[in-house]
Amino acid sequence: MMERFTAVIFLLLVSCVCSISGQTCEGKCGKKLYSCSCHTTCTSLKNCCKDYKEYCVQVFPYSGSILGGTDFIVLDTSFNKSSAILCRFNSNINTVGYVDENSRGHCISPLLYETGWVPLLVSSDNGTTFSRVGTWLSVHTGKLDAHFKATLVNSTKWQYYGTPDVGGFLRMTWNTSLVRAERVNVEVWGYRETGKPYTDNWQGEWHYLYSLAKDQPNNGSFSFLPKPAVNGFSSWELGSLRISPSTNPDGTWNVQAAWTEDHALAWHLEERFRQNSKVWALEKCLAWDQLENQLPNFLSEILDCPCTLAQARADTGRFHTDYGCDIEKGSVCTYHPGCVHCVRAIQASPTYAAGQQCCYDSNGTQVLTGDSIGGSTPDRAHDWGSAPFQKPPRVPGQSHWVYDVLSFYYCCLWSDNCHFYFKHRPSTGCRRYQPPGSAVVFGDPHFITFDGVSYSFNGHGEYTLMTSAKKRLTIQGRTEPVNATIKATKLTAVAMKETSSDVIEVRLVGGHTGLEVLQNQKTLSFSEQSWIDLHGVFVFSPTSTNVTVMFPSGAGVEVRLREGTMTTTVLLPQEFKDSTLGLLGKMNGDANDDLILSNGQLVRNLTNPEELFSFGASWAVSNQSALFTYDSEYLLNTYYYAPRHDHRFVPVFSVPESPDDPLANQAYEICTGEGAQYCRYDILVGRSPRMGNATKVSFQSHISLVEDLKQVISCGRLSPPNNGKKEGTTYFQGAKVQLSCNDDYTLKGSAERICQENGQWSGKDTSCVLPSNLAAIVAGSVIGAMALIVIITTIVLHSRKQNRKAARPGEVMTSEAF
Numbered sequence: 017m018m019e020r021f022t023a024v025i026f027l028l029l030v031s032c033v034c035s036i037s038g039q040t041c042e043g044k045c046g047k048k049l050y051s052c053s054c055h056t057t058c059t060s061l062k063n064c065c066k067d068y069k070e071y072c073v074q075v076f077p078y079s080g081s082i083l084g085g086t087d088f089i090v091l092d093t094s095f096n097k098s099s100a101i102l103c104r105f106n107s108n109i110n111t112v113g114y115v116d117e118n119s120r121g122h123c124i125s126p127l128l129y130e131t132g133w134v135p136l137l138v139s140s141d142n143g144t145t146f147s148r149v150g151t152w153l154s155v156h157t158g159k160l161d162a163h164f165k166a167t168l169v170n171s172t173k174w175q176y177y178g179t180p181d182v183g184g185f186l187r188m189t190w191n192t193s194l195v196r197a198e199r200v201n202v203e204v205w206g207y208r209e210t211g212k213p214y215t216d217n218w219q220g221e222w223h224y225l226y227s228l229a230k231d232q233p234n235n236g237s238f239s240f241l242p243k244p245a246v247n248g249f250s251s252w253e254l255g256s257l258r259i260s261p262s263t264n265p266d267g268t269w270n271v272q273a274a275w276t277e278d279h280a281l282a283w284h285l286e287e288r289f290r291q292n293s294k295v296w297a298l299e300k301c302l303a304w305d306q307l308e309n310q311l312p313n314f315l316s317e318i319l320d321c322p323c324t325l326a327q328a329r330a331d332t333g334r335f336h337t338d339y340g341c342d343i344e345k346g347s348v349c350t351y352h353p354g355c356v357h358c359v360r361a362i363q364a365s366p367t368y369a370a371g372q373q374c375c376y377d378s379n380g381t382q383v384l385t386g387d388s389i390g391g392s393t394p395d396r397a398h399d400w401g402s403a404p405f406q407k408p409p410r411v412p413g414q415s416h417w418v419y420d421v422l423s424f425y426y427c428c429l430w431s432d433n434c435h436f437y438f439k440h441r442p443s444t445g446c447r448r449y450q451p452p453g454s455a456v457v458f459g460d461p462h463f464i465t466f467d468g469v470s471y472s473f474n475g476h477g478e479y480t481l482m483t484s485a486k487k488r489l490t491i492q493g494r495t496e497p498v499n500a501t502i503k504a505t506k507l508t509a510v511a512m513k514e515t516s517s518d519v520i521e522v523r524l525v526g527g528h529t530g531l532e533v534l535q536n537q538k539t540l541s542f543s544e545q546s547w548i549d550l551h552g553v554f555v556f557s558p559t560s561t562n563v564t565v566m567f568p569s570g571a572g573v574e575v576r577l578r579e580g581t582m583t584t585t586v587l588l589p590q591e592f593k594d595s596t597l598g599l600l601g602k603m604n605g606d607a608n609d610d611l612i613l614s615n616g617q618l619v620r621n622l623t624n625p626e627e628l629f630s631f632g633a634s635w636a637v638s639n640q641s642a643l644f645t646y647d648s649e650y651l652l653n654t655y656y657y658a659p660r661h662d663h664r665f666v667p668v669f670s671v672p673e674s675p676d677d678p679l680a681n682q683a684y685e686i687c688t689g690e691g692a693q694y695c696r697y698d699i700l701v702g703r704s705p706r707m708g709n710a711t712k713v714s715f716q717s718h719i720s721l722v723e724d725l726k727q728v729i730s731c732g733r734l735s736p737p738n739n740g741k742k743e744g745t746t747y748f749q750g751a752k753v754q755l756s757c758n759d760d761y762t763l764k765g766s767a768e769r770i771c772q773e774n775g776q777w778s779g780k781d782t783s784c785v786l787p788s789n790l791a792a793i794v795a796g797s798v799i800g801a802m803a804l805i806v807i808i809t810t811i812v813l814h815s816r817k818q819n820r821k822a823a824r825p826g827e828v829m830t831s832e833a834f
Contacts, residue, residue: 039065045072045149056538057647069093071148073138075123079153079544081160082412083222083256084111084127085273087196090138093148095121100142105152106134110143111270126270127222128154130405131412132549156400156412157256157277158339159547166190166259166276172350177242177283178290179430186283187239190259194274195234197261202228202238204245206252207278209408209418213311214368220411220418224267225249231262242283250286254278254417278417280425297430301437304423308440311396314370315444318394319361321374321382323446323728323748328359328374330724331452332564333572333587335359336556338373338399349375351424352390355383362554362566364402369410371398372444379746384443386733387745389434392443395420400549445747447732447775450590451725452570455600456718457481458583459711460504460702461495462694464718465601466588469610471622472697473632474505474667478642478660479599480614480635481510482586486595487569489514491586492643493599494523494655503668504701507582510575511643514567517552519643522563522573528580530560537645579710585718599635625669636661668701679705691715731771737763739784749773757784 041054041064048055049065054072058064069092080086095101101113103123113123123138131154137146157165168174169187176182188202204225211217226249228240238259244250260273282289289296322328325343328335341349341358349355352375361372374392375383385391396419401412409415420441427437453466464470476495483490494509509523521534533540535550542548542557554566561577570589575582586600596603601610611619613634621627637643637660646656671693674680682705687695694715699708729749736742739761744753751771757763766779 039067041065041068041071042147043071057645060647061649073136073148073150075136075150075152077164077544078151078541079155080125081157081165081275082128082131082154083157083258083275084125084270085194085258085260085275086125086164087194087272088123088125088152090121090123090148090150093121094119095140099140102139102143102146104137104139104143104146106130107137109270113138123152124270124272125152125154129220129407129411130154131156131401132551153545153548155545157275158399158413159545161544163191164194166194166257166274168257168276168279171277171279175280175282175425176429178285179282179293185239185241187237188257188276189237190274192234192236195259195261195272197234197263197272199231199262200234200259201230201262201264201266202232203258203260203267204228204249204255204281204284205258206249206255206281207414207417208252208254209411209415213408218408220408220414223252225252225255227266228257234259244287244290245284250284250289253281253285253422254414255281278413280417280422282425282430294431297426298433301423301427301431301433304426305436305440312368314365314368314396315394315442317365317367318370318372318444320444320449321372321392321446322359322449322451323382323730324724325357325376325380326724327449327451327728328357328376330721331572331587332574333452333566334362334570334589335374336362336566338375341375349390351421352383354388354390358392360399363568363570364398364400364410368396369398369402371395371400371416373399381746381748382443382446384445384733384745385438385441386443386735389428391438393420393438393441394444395441443733445730445732446728447730449728449730451727452572452587452589453592453603454585454587454718454721454725455482455603456583456585456714457493457507457599458578458714458718459506459581459694459707460498460698461493461507461581462697462711462715463599464715465607465610466596466603467601467605467607467610468722469601469607469622470691470694471611471628472625472694473599473628474503475629475632475636476505476662476665477633478637478644478655479632480597480637481584482588482596482598482600484588484592484595484597487514487571487592489567489569489571489592490641490643491573491598492637493584494644496654497665498702498704502701502703503666504697505665505667506580506702507584509644510573510582510584511645512565512567512573513643514569514571515552517567518550520550520553520555520565521643521645522565522575522582523645524577524580524582528577531557531563531575531577531582533557533563534645537647576714578714579704579706581707581710583710583714583717585721599632629667629669633661633663671697671700679703683708686712690719729771729773729775731775731777734769734777737765737782737784740782747771749775753777755782760787761785762787 039052044054052065053063054065054068074091075088076091077088095115099115101121103111103113105126109126111124111126115121133151134154136150136152138148139146167189174186205222206225207222209220211219256278257276258273260271264271322331338358338360341352343357347356355375356378358375372394377383383391395416397409397415399416402410428434455466456464462472478494481491481493491512493507495505496508498504498506511521513519518535523532525532546558547556556564563575565573572587574585592603594604611631613631619631646652679699683696683699686709695708695712698711699705731747733747734753740757742753742755749771753769755767761784764785765782770778772778
């Protein structure tokens, strides 16, 4: 106790001394002080207060499962052996940490009901003071790297256990380093949602159920023969397994642990499920059907799917790969047989937080539930959750399981009653889908606007690439000279913000070999996760040369690094029409009014490089509106303390033509076809064949993107007639669908229908009817049968009446008449 008291006194004395000298960061992280800085940029500017790392802490690892249990280290901070570590997440969840043999402080992440960055406070005096500040990244279990979670070996077997011909032992594995203990317990935890949906008392809860095994060696593997759960626990149909140190009491919250992904707990369901899983599942399916009939209809507020796989993969501002069906990972589409790739709408719907899933076959055509069990399905709860999280239907992962996945097991996988499921989760098709507009900046730098106008602008400074007052989205670009002797520039950073979102900046790192992402001037690491949920924005970076930024409006910004240059593509939904200005033009479908100066004046001569240069210079940003980070003396002196457009820098406006140029032959060989002039400029002015080739690739990629995003006319799904069938499941312009009838029926209407340019099917509605003579025969047979039934019934009633009269001769006649 005395040691702990001494440690607290020492910390207070240090804080007091630092405060007197004006050098402390305690309680001031993120701020710039008079004599030093506690801002994240202080490291690169070399003006941090001496105790910056002590109070503004970094942690490793910086991310872990939403289910908690991750042990992480507080970096660059020393603790005493007697320090009582308490870690506070989101201002209201405490977990107990510890100090290791190297005097490093550790925290344990808690079970959360949200993803994204969570505020972290660290106390070394058991919660008396929380002087250290940091953040923790909570990650959806489906997006978490396999290294950080326990694995269900043959997960399909786990979730079909108890259905016909599925039984035997189950096995799970885990990385033993995730649990610092020699012996562990294997626990079953369940999740459920209670209360009336869409009311304040609608709640989600994780609950410890029971232990499968206790005091097992922590050898990274566990096998068992499942039995139906007792004590009513078999009623929990969704859950996860947790491996935790056996020194903890059963079900202790927020301890170091490894979790499996959440899954259907088929393996512990009641005996009645094992005896007849189809009957059991049908009962559940019918109950779900009744519940859905009472819930509000969310289908009207979700996005229509892209019509083609090419559109779905190109529209990166609104749709992203569904990790359960990814063409890049072998198209293992368990829930969507017959499909090769699925995408999900990135944003949840505004009122009901619903999601959209779109799936495609090997021909690149959307698969619909009316044609296939593997069709695209909307979701009552978005799989990835949505802000503000915490409560259904916005709990990441679990809400989706409760309302969209378990019901699929009931109706489709554990029984053959998919028609109930698809009644409530029908594919929405793509008739209302409108592709986004696209614009690009590439090379030295060259621009192609949303309406297809192409030009070059080699200004040196910081400029507005695109701004929309209507949507409150701004994207800015920074250019720098290619080098000290070449009179041409290239894009080296883009910064962007929508409404009140975090500011995201993507810039070239030193040496121009990779891309760096900053959130509100703080560098983001993608070493552990490729997808990060931020405030009002998502960022995806699978490699150091590939970054995609996605905003709630559906706007997307793709940044790709090619040969030391940044290619930046902006994708905007049609809702941005007539509201954009800047270097990427006015998005309205009219190329004639694309380039407008910041003062509203229209550029008249698109072939005059000086006029184009004046246009670009007019979009230089102001100090007040700049979104960039200035964390070096070079950036401060070149951009922050200087005019945002360098009037002293005059670029080369035209490509020099000299047969004696040693690069002339390479330019001739590399720069062919459409857009060759940009390639030639970057080789002959930029003096780099590699850059010229990268410019050619970027130009061609954009042309392919525009082609992929062309509007596709869809006539909508055509159903087969009753008592008939159809051939053809493609419903785009020019597609043909053949219709026919079953035996004994005659086709009425069109046997072939073609999707027309106006989005309507040709011909007449098709039906299958009985032939007139056959109809007469059937009608006669029915009438005859009915007459025979009446005659027989009359005879039987009359016979019974006679028998009653013989048995009761004295009975009053009025009773018989009644």
